[in-house]
Amino acid sequence: MTRSDLVGLQDHLTDSDLQLLRDADKYRLLTTSQIQRLYFDHARPTPVAAARACNRTLARLRRLHILKALERRIGGVRAGSAGFVWYVGPAGDRLLRLLEPAAGRGRRNYREPSRYFVDHTLAIAELAVQTIEAARSSDVEIFDLQTEPDSWQQSLSPRGTVQWLKPDLRLVTANGDYEYHWFLEIDLATEHAPVVLRQCLAYQSFRATGRYQATHDTFPVVVWVVPDEHRRQQLRGWIDADGRLDPRLFTVITANDFLDLIRSGGHDTFTNPGGGQKGGTTS
Template sequence: MSPTDVASLLLRLSDRDMAVLESVRAHRLLSTAMIRRLHFARAHASIGAASGATMRVLRRLESHGLVVRLMRRIGGVRSGSSGIVWQLGATGERLLRTVRGEKKRRRYIEPSPAFIAHTLATAELGVQLTELRQSTGVELVTIETEPTCWRSFVSPHGTLEWLKPDLYAVTASGDYEDHWFLEADRATEHPGVIVNKAKTYQRYAATGAHQARHGLFPAVAWVVPDVARREALRAALAADKAVQPELFRVVTVENFSQLIRDGRPETSAIPDGSTKLNSRSESA
């Protein structure tokens, strides 16, 4: 895409159009309903009016190849337009890459059902964080999606290891900031997998690298679909003697917003005997 093509296309796009494209790029996949909640909810008197405006904009962006709809819908055909899942189109990818001055091309293909479900579950947490800012005044200071939120570190054995949270976020309320590593759990993995990832978080915390940059270590929260899954993960974390369950939170999707509003109390647990964890800091 030449600079002339980019300039010509940008003239046709509003600030909201660009914001929609950036959101789809950041989250990789978004449903129509999620896009409505992120960018159209406050400008319209009813959900119906906002939904209609959302689809009009998405069809226009689609006509330019900026976004494409996936074959698979959330909730099937009965979900209507709200269940359509969108990702960047080839033109949208080139446009944003050119605007950002990036060289590396992202390839977008029809993803698997499992990838779609997990990506949308993660996106739902990001949408809820934005809605909290709009409805309760909880400020969303930072949000990092995959792979930007991933962290690399050297393990105790001297090998390179990766921590791959689904989201990293910093929220602020009153005089405090709360820092979060968030995991969107769909109850598809054995609890032992979650326990192993908790240990990866502890190994990363023990390096002190995050604390050196930010002065604290984030709270780690698994957001699960129901109470049964919540209790299963809590029990698994508590049963493993190598895990410090007080460092982690497991909440249902229904209670996720409440967790963010309340924040997480400070903890003085020290995994390696020297690194203090603290998910809350006093804002400047």
């Protein structure tokens, strides 16, 4: 596509279309349901009207190659259009390069991703969508919501080399007079203890640098979001039993408890003994 083709294509898109494209790029993958909740549920009088508007928009953006859908659907073929998983299409990618030339976008891979990548990426997006919905309901305020790679934190190792901490999500929310910082790790019960503990140690090492605290005067609560209670107890046990770790830094919850945690700002129901202070940790 030439530059004039892209300019012409942009003229056929609404501001909402362009924002949807940017969100598809930000979250990498989104289900039809997630897109409907982000863009249509609050703007239509009924769920049926929202679903119809969403499906019409996605069909139009698909015809324009702004968005594409994975071959594999959530719930299989019987799920119909509701089962589609959407990502930035070739025309959408070129349009983003035109609109955001300073972003330094890499070449996009259009091969079908692994099942784990899809499940993990959609789980991250789901927490973001839930947070946005909570903000619309005035349950919380969102000051910042960063996905990878914007969520990554840079620091120097003791040897002076650059190292990166890579949270799945970074959130800054507010409730009343309090501001809360969160690093979120989404666990699908696929990783063994050494992998989980290595990531916990990376968070603890980053806290020790003081880099985040120097900018924000606090350190985020590190939240592991897991599928079920059995996995929650397993991760909690691994963290508490590791003598290298400060267990107060880490909160482990099930996905079903995520919204309650965000709304409460780390109320005692969810925090670990001695940890999860309002606004994060200060040490």
